[in-house]
Every structure is written in structure tokens, then in C-alpha cells.
Amino acid sequence: MNIQEFLIPLLAAAVIAGTPILYAALGELITERAGIINLGVEGIMLVGAVSGFMAAVTTGNPWIGLLASMLAGGAVALIHAFLTITLRANQVVSGLALTIFGTGLSGYLGKAYIGIPVEKPFSPLPLGPLADIPFIGPIFFQQDALVYISYVLVVVIWYYMYHTRP
Structure with a gap:
């Protein structure tokens, strides 16, 4: 068995499992x-x-x-x-x-x-060519919409915290 056959699904599942925690941490x-x-x-x-x-x-x-x-x-x-x-x-x-x-x-x-x-x-929504990147694509870019929304929220909240007035 190839290590990537085990590691990629494991890391993709970790991204899915960590998404609710990310939402809570952002809030x-x-x-x-x-x-x-x-x-x-x-x-x-x-x-x-x-x-x-x-x-x-x-x-x-x-x-x-x-x-x-x-x-x-x-x-x-x-x-x-x-x-x-x-x-x-x-x-x-x-x-x-x-x-x-x-x-x-x-x-x-x-x-x-x-x-x-x-x-x-929720079903996975592969993000076009990003989903085809070896190793990284299946982990980060073959997820459901809630994971992608969390990616956007990280950037939006970072911008809000550091580039707007307190």
C-alpha cells in the first residue's frame, strides 16, 4: 500500500473534522x-x-x-x-x-x-484545477462548501482584525 493512499484521505478527513472547530475559533x-x-x-x-x-x-x-x-x-x-x-x-x-x-x-x-x-x-465540490494538484488538491480542494466558506472567513476576519479600525 502506498503511503499516499492512506495519508491523503486521513488529512482530508482532518480538514473536514477541524472545520467546526475553526468556525468556533473565529467566533x-x-x-x-x-x-x-x-x-x-x-x-x-x-x-x-x-x-x-x-x-x-x-x-x-x-x-x-x-x-x-x-x-x-x-x-x-x-x-x-x-x-x-x-x-x-x-x-x-x-x-x-x-x-x-x-x-x-x-x-x-x-x-x-x-x-x-x-x-x-453536504457533497464535495472539487475546485476545478486546484483539486487536481498532487497531494494538496485532494486534501484542501475536494471538500464541501462549508470548508470553502471557512477558508474565505479566515481571510475576511484576518483583514477585519488587522486592517480596520478597532
Whole structure:
């Protein structure tokens, strides 16, 4: 067996698995820049993930699942914002409470969906000639749309952080 036959799928899977973490890190980067400590990111992600999965399974459309996950995650993030900005609650306590809340809520809601697959998951969209580059192409340029959106967001947020006024 050729090492590339093993290594390329492994690294491509790592890119897919790391994309949600990248989204969370980008959101937390902006939050930290605004002066808020958000230790509730994990809980926000869990509520968003289970809500998105429930919507995707129910509707059969992964884009509706994505929308549901953004709305649910945004709603939980608004709770943290209300507690820390409006009520001036301790940011660490609020964030940890949201992590515990999100973990429990996602576990409770997700029990009914264990073992149920999404009928139409996001499919890979090869990026033309970039996908044909040896070794690099299959890893970075034969992914789904959410991975490509994360690439764009990294550049946009980098530009926002370092080339605009604070």
C-alpha cells in the first residue's frame, strides 16, 4: 500500500473534522477582541449542532439544518451576551453555565436521533484545477462548501482584525 493512499484521505478527513472547530475559533476570536470572555463556546456549538442535525434529518435538507444550527447557536450566544453585557454577570460563570447547559440540552434532545443518518449530507465540490494538484488538491480542494466558506472567513476576519479600525 502506498503511503499516499492512506495519508491523503486521513488529512482530508482532518480538514473536514477541524472545520467546526475553526468556525468556533473565529467566533471566539471576534468575541475576545470585543473584550468578552466566552467560555460557553462548547455549549453554543453543541446546541447548534444538535439543532442543525434535527432540522437536517426532519427536512432532508442540510442547508436548512445549517440555518437551524446558526439560529440556535445565535440564540444561546444571545443569552451569554445578555447576561454579561446587559446584566454585567461574571463572564466566566456565565460561559461555564452555558457550556453545562448546552451539554445537557444537546444530550437530551439528541437522544431521539441516535443512529439516524442524514439522507442528503453536504457533497464535495472539487475546485476545478486546484483539486487536481498532487497531494494538496485532494486534501484542501475536494471538500464541501462549508470548508470553502471557512477558508474565505479566515481571510475576511484576518483583514477585519488587522486592517480596520478597532
